[in-house]
Amino acid sequence: MTEKTRLGKIEVSPTAIANLASRSVLESYGVVGMSSRSLGSGLADLLRGDSHKRGIEVRLEGDEIIIDLYVIIEYGTRISAVAHNIMSNVKFGVEKSLGLPVAQVNVHVRGVRVSSED
Amino acid sequence: MVDGKAQKVQEDRPLRKHETGNPIWTCEGQGLKRLLKAGTAWLERHMEAVNSLNVFPVPDGDTGTNMLLTMQAALEEIANSPEPSVSAIAHAAAHGALMGARGNSGVILSQILRGAARDLDRKHEFNAADLASFMKEATTTAYKGVIKPVEGTILTVVREAAEAAVTVAAEEEDLRLVLEKIVKAAKESVARTPSLLPVLAEAGVVDAGGQGLFIIMEGMLRYIRGETVEVDFALETAVDLHVPSEDEYGYDVQFIIQGQDMNLEEIRDTLAAMGESTLVVGDSTTIKVHIHTEEPGTPLNYGASIGSLSKIIVENMQEQYQEFILSQARPAVTSPVTSEEICGIATVVVAQGPGLVRVFESLGASAVVPGGQTMNPSTEELLKAAENLTDQVIILPNNSNIILAAQQAQKLSEKNIRVVPTKTMPQGVSALLAFNYQADLDTNARVMERAAGEVQTVEITTATRSVQLNGVKVKKGEVIGLLNDSLAVSGRSPEQVIEGVFRQMNVEEYEIITIYYGESVAQEEAEALAARISQDYPEQEIELVNGGQPHYLYIISAE
Numbered sequence: 001m002t003e004k005t006r007l008g009k010i011e012v013s014p015t016a017i018a019n020l021a022s023r024s025v026l027e028s029y030g031v032v033g034m035s036s037r038s039l040g041s042g043l044a045d046l047l048r049g050d051s052h053k054r055g056i057e058v059r060l061e062g063d064e065i066i067i068d069l070y071v072i073i074e075y076g077t078r079i080s081a082v083a084h085n086i087m088s089n090v091k092f093g094v095e096k097s098l099g100l101p102v103a104q105v106n107v108h109v110r111g112v113r114v115s116s117e118d
Numbered sequence: 119m120v121d122g123k124a125q126k127v128q129e130d131r132p133l134r135k136h137e138t139g140n141p142i143w144t145c146e147g148q149g150l151k152r153l154l155k156a157g158t159a160w161l162e163r164h165m166e167a168v169n170s171l172n173v174f175p176v177p178d179g180d181t182g183t184n185m186l187l188t189m190q191a192a193l194e195e196i197a198n199s200p201e202p203s204v205s206a207i208a209h210a211a212a213h214g215a216l217m218g219a220r221g222n223s224g225v226i227l228s229q230i231l232r233g234a235a236r237d238l239d240r241k242h243e244f245n246a247a248d249l250a251s252f253m254k255e256a257t258t259t260a261y262k263g264v265i266k267p268v269e270g271t272i273l274t275v276v277r278e279a280a281e282a283a284v285t286v287a288a289e290e291e292d293l294r295l296v297l298e299k300i301v302k303a304a305k306e307s308v309a310r311t312p313s314l315l316p317v318l319a320e321a322g323v324v325d326a327g328g329q330g331l332f333i334i335m336e337g338m339l340r341y342i343r344g345e346t347v348e349v350d351f352a353l354e355t356a357v358d359l360h361v362p363s364e365d366e367y368g369y370d371v372q373f374i375i376q377g378q379d380m381n382l383e384e385i386r387d388t389l390a391a392m393g394e395s396t397l398v399v400g401d402s403t404t405i406k407v408h409i410h411t412e413e414p415g416t417p418l419n420y421g422a423s424i425g426s427l428s429k430i431i432v433e434n435m436q437e438q439y440q441e442f443i444l445s446q447a448r449p450a451v452t453s454p455v456t457s458e459e460i461c462g463i464a465t466v467v468v469a470q471g472p473g474l475v476r477v478f479e480s481l482g483a484s485a486v487v488p489g490g491q492t493m494n495p496s497t498e499e500l501l502k503a504a505e506n507l508t509d510q511v512i513i514l515p516n517n518s519n520i521i522l523a524a525q526q527a528q529k530l531s532e533k534n535i536r537v538v539p540t541k542t543m544p545q546g547v548s549a550l551l552a553f554n555y556q557a558d559l560d561t562n563a564r565v566m567e568r569a570a571g572e573v574q575t576v577e578i579t580t581a582t583r584s585v586q587l588n589g590v591k592v593k594k595g596e597v598i599g600l601l602n603d604s605l606a607v608s609g610r611s612p613e614q615v616i617e618g619v620f621r622q623m624n625v626e627e628y629e630i631i632t633i634y635y636g637e638s639v640a641q642e643e644a645e646a647l648a649a650r651i652s653q654d655y656p657e658q659e660i661e662l663v664n665g666g667q668p669h670y671l672y673i674i675s676a677e
Contacts (some may be wrong), residue, residue, distance in 0.1 A: 003656065005653050005654065006653065007654065010656055012656075012657075016657075024175075026264075026265045026266045027175065027264065027265075027266050027268050028175075028222075028264070029222050029225050029226050029263055029264045030225050030263050030264065031264065031265060032262070032263065032264070032265060033265070074229075074262060074263040074264075076216065076229065076232050077216070077219070077225050077228065077229060077263060078216055078217065078218075078219040078225060078228065081219045081220055081221070081224065081225050082225055085221065085222045085225065088176050088178070089175045089176060089222075091401070092175065092176040092177075092401050093175070095401045095402060096401060096659070097657065097659065098656070098657075099652075099656050101379060101402050
């Protein structure tokens, strides 16, 4: 993502945007983990620490920022509500720091964690 | 529902005053149902007020609505259930809340109910100890649902309420008294949220979700006490974002603009010119506006020209003021609560400039002593400020020349005084933000000192004489920049000096830059500077505050 200013241009890499997004995702209620997007088997794993970024894909299509999130959600929460919350949290969080609009936030629920028996 | 006389009470008739004197030992299924109903009804009355507080995580003003819809979904599930067991009712309510959960706070609320229900499993009724137990489990469940729990939200409020429940239930068995204590703890917890979550302090509000949860619990307490929902307007005044002073008239206008690609900065600037106490938060698609103005039509027309308006509230501040006078006996939840009122530790802050004084007051300083560069308050003045306060006092000198006077005051006073040696205003702000209401005096002094050390301070002023210091040559009259109290850069213009200091300190590594502009700087000038800085550092969040301080053109903090 490039922006021109008085002194020169500012370039924000997809990785930087992914970092911003990861912050918002990790603070989103109902998300208990991220899943690596490269796992073809569909096996969701709980990523720790820095590897959260592996569950986030940022694409730039023309001028548009598109963010794909691969998340694991806490069992017993309403998945559609949590997914909506993630979308708006990430969109708001990234736009607030970046100052540029985010065109899409796609949430892929890769797994549900059961942390305790009901 | 309950033991004793209360059991005879019909479902739709609230308890009368004279019936409320009896202790309540247990509560079974139908009792829980009525409690949930009462909590929901009370929340419904305060929905808009809760909405108006919503600034986190996304300022879309729907927290109250979402919580209410979630509670109503829970109620629908149990409305016609004749189940006598508290376990069955709790599970059904939790299921309803799960299915109807809306928004962040709604999802959290559903988790709270789910945790509570799980703990009540197979129980026919609950007593005080069970109540403490299920609130604890509700908290655990709520915290499990997120990787990084954000404190200063509904999570904090449910946790602190549960902690109170555990403490009280250890020595008290009357559910009414236990609930009273829980509600009190929740209320205090809500009042503390701005000190834990800076975005709330910036907007001058308490956390919406936390307030919503408090209101639900308060509704339950009111039901048990037999109070009708008609009599109390305390909450309406409590959520006023601003207590108008006597000379303020006009209207308090709030609304939400929804649109596309809106320019927040531009809208904020335009609205700021239309009134006072302007609060404009949001993003390019949703913006929440709060403004005090003589002509409510102007900001509304302007808003409508940008996007579609919703949640419009227009209130006459003079009426609010009268109401405020009438209800002044009750402290408003969001009026700055001083640390002293909550935990018995008072804070004395030295500050200069009306804006900075306001900042410190809003953060809960018990007393502000005027003073700063070239105007150092005496030990006696500091002692005098501490005199009327509690026995435990923390002093924030906010200037290296005042630390000594503060330490003198510590020696001379009979009170237990600690000096957190803050050298600059931003250090003082950071220290005060770190104040922990639950910690004791020494812990607080330590935590505050550490917090003060984490903020970078840049001060911009004019050299009063020619000097060479730290390898920097300065001519009299030149603009100089100090980084953390030592001379860093000199130059011709403030812009140039700020840029120089920023480069020296690698300002890109910080997240939030707050600029307090001084009394000799015009607002437009400061705004232009802030705009340029935010253009040059788009990753950083820039905040502009009218500090009104003398001597320093700008005081800037980076953290």
